[in-house]
Amino acid sequence: MPASLHSRLVGPDDGTPGAGSNASASAGSSSGGAPFGVAPAHDAAPEAAASEAAAVVEPEGAMSSSAAGAVAEGAMPANDGPGRGPDEKAPSPNPSPWSHRRQPQPQQRPVAAAPARGLSPAQRLALTLAMPLMMMYCMAAFAVAWMSTFTVVPSYILAQRLYWTCPFIPHIWRRLGPLAGFAARIGFESSHCINILTRLLTLPLRPHLPSFYILGFPKCGTTSLAEHLRTHPGLSATAGLPYHEALAKESHFFQGVYGRSCASSRLLYRSCFPTVVTRWWHEVVRGAPAWMCFDACPVNACTPHVAERIRRLTPDAKIVVMLRDPVPGVFSAEIMMRDMGVPLEWTLTEPVTPNDPRFTQIPADVASLWRELAVLPHDAPLPYKLPYTLYNTLGATLQCGMYAELLQPFLERFPRESFMFINFGDFVKDTEGVVRQVLDFVGLDSQSYRHVPLLPAMKNNYGSRRMHPSVKAALTELFREPNRRVAALLGRNDLGWAGMGPESA
Numbered sequence: 124m125p126a127s128l129h130s131r132l133v134g135p136d137d138g139t140p141g142a143g144s145n146a147s148a149s150a151g152s153s154s155g156g157a158p159f160g161v162a163p164a165h166d167a168a169p170e171a172a173a174s175e176a177a178a179v180v181e182p183e184g185a186m187s188s189s190a191a192g193a194v195a196e197g198a199m200p201a202n203d204g205p206g207r208g209p210d211e212k213a214p215s216p217n218p219s220p221w222s223h224r225r226q227p228q229p230q231q232r233p234v235a236a237a238p239a240r241g242l243s244p245a246q247r248l249a250l251t252l253a254m255p256l257m258m259m260y261c262m263a264a265f266a267v268a269w270m271s272t273f274t275v276v277p278s279y280i281l282a283q284r285l286y287w288t289c290p291f292i293p294h295i296w297r298r299l300g301p302l303a304g305f306a307a308r309i310g311f312e313s314s315h316c317i318n319i320l321t322r323l324l325t326l327p328l329r330p331h332l333p334s335f336y337i338l339g340f341p342k343c344g345t346t347s348l349a350e351h352l353r354t355h356p357g358l359s360a361t362a363g364l365p366y367h368e369a370l371a372k373e374s375h376f377f378q379g380v381y382g383r384s385c386a387s388s389r390l391l392y393r394s395c396f397p398t399v400v401t402r403w404w405h406e407v408v409r410g411a412p413a414w415m416c417f418d419a420c421p422v423n424a425c426t427p428h429v430a431e432r433i434r435r436l437t438p439d440a441k442i443v444v445m446l447r448d449p450v451p452g453v454f455s456a457e458i459m460m461r462d463m464g465v466p467l468e469w470t471l472t473e474p475v476t477p478n479d480p481r482f483t484q485i486p487a488d489v490a491s492l493w494r495e496l497a498v499l500p501h502d503a504p505l506p507y508k509l510p511y512t513l514y515n516t517l518g519a520t521l522q523c524g525m526y527a528e529l530l531q532p533f534l535e536r537f538p539r540e541s542f543m544f545i546n547f548g549d550f551v552k553d554t555e556g557v558v559r560q561v562l563d564f565v566g567l568d569s570q571s572y573r574h575v576p577l578l579p580a581m582k583n584n585y586g587s588r589r590m591h592p593s594v595k596a597a598l599t600e601l602f603r604e605p606n607r608r609v610a611a612l613l614g615r616n617d618l619g620w621a622g623m624g625p626e627s628a
């Protein structure tokens with residue numbers, strides 16, 4: 124590949140794609156000094172703020188502080204939306220002036236941070252000419268990976284060492300019974316291995332790192348948002364995990380792999396993203412003016428060691444954060460884990476006593492593990508108990524709802540303009556509008572986006588059950604103060620979540 128093409132794909136020095144750097148540089152230069160790229164909060168006089176915002180005239184092509192605010196504000200209105208489980212607030216028929224102010228008006232549509240840069244005509248031609256060779260190389264890599272998986276036993280060990288295996292999976296094949304379970308395990312392990320080996324063998328064709336992250340939080344609609352974004356011709360998610368195509372959005376890189384140095388980590392992380400063949404397909408065949416990829420692994424937001432690792436690999440990345448009332452969020456996590464067969468030692472459907480310690484505080488062992496993660500050097504191996512604790516314990520599930528605390532390491536390391544916050548309720552109410560705002564925010568052309576509603580199965584819903592009112596009351600109490608801190612972080616009084624707002628103050 125010509126050096127210039129390679130540097131265009133990877134970015135000049137740090138390995139980030141040029142498009143992402145470009146976009147964030149532009150947004151960065153337009154900082155209005157307001158927190159999170161959000162215009163100053165006007166909660167005391169929302170109507171006045173609305174007319175103020177409407178009066179702003181944006182210079183063509185520039186992103187002023189108010190436009191940066193509009194990006195985030197448009198995506199952050201109040202109440203959680205319809206279609207929710209019985210434990211969530213219904214949207215107010217008369218939206219608050221605060222939320223009304225945030226409905227994007229046509230003339231207030233956020234101005235794109237900067238158009239993402241695509242390949243030049245010469246680069247497109249060079250790629251097209253090289254394409255047959257690259258495709259043959261990919262097929263050969265796949266064949267080698269396939270054969271070695273079934274002939275070379277150590278490849279299995281390699282897979283286990285290099286990549287973290289999702290702890291859900293053993294539960295799934297255990298549930299299938301001994302014979303089918305064994306067959307499923309062989310199938311899973313070998314496809315995992317083939318996938319990993321193919322990715323590693325095609326590493327020279329994988330120069331991309333993500334331009335942005337859907338950082339979290341779990342059960343806040345990250346799968347839906349990623350699914351919608353993936354339909355844009357200029358976007359691809361991670362290369363996917365072999366066991367769940369719908370999860371081709373999550374690398375889980377920072378929960379398992381991460382090399383002993385920044386350079387080796389960057390190289391390994393590139394294996395999680397598509398090849399130049401994919402880029403060629405999007406830019407040359409589908410005609411997208413530019414292409415970029417993203418990682419939407421929502422547990423990244425939950426584990427504090429990730430912030431420094433992301434900063435080292437992709438300092439210019441943009442960060443999209445989805446937030447949802449943690450009370451139904453925690454319940455959604457339980458439903459998912461139970462349906463996947465994880466043998467949980469807890470349930471949220473049975474009554475609890477008012478002072479049940481499981482719901483009044485984060486357990487000491489989880490708190491100490493999280494403190495350990497917060498100070499973990501960027502190249503140190505992860506504590507061995509992290510995967511089990513993170514996915515199998517109630518304490519960690521509750522810990523993942525402490526948004527303000529978990530966002531702090533990211534806020535300390537990335538400029539405020541790099542963040543976009545989305546309230547789940549707003550996403551549910553106006554999915555298309557929010558997706559377009561995200562596209563504008565990351566610097567892609569939102570006009571090329573065609574919104575197609577997702578099938579229910581693609582929303583990552585595992586059914587609805589009823590949380591016991593006593594559990595709901597306990598969780599509401601547990602999250603009351605942390606939720607206030609999130610609201611304060613975003614410059615809001617009320618996010619429309621249970622336990623917030625004047626009536627519950």
Ligand SMILES: Nc1ncnc2c1ncn2[C@@H]1O[C@H](COP(=O)(O)OS(=O)(=O)O)[C@@H](OP(=O)(O)O)[C@H]1O
Nearest residue numbers: 341342343344345346347421455551582583584585
């Ligand atoms: N468009 C839309 N409308 C209504 N609800 C929606 C939508 N998109 C996602 N969801 C709900 O979001 C929950 C899944 O969130 P995630 O995809 O982030 O989960 S995960 O962390 O990736 O496992 C899961 O929530 P629960 O239904 O409460 O389990 C999904 O149903």
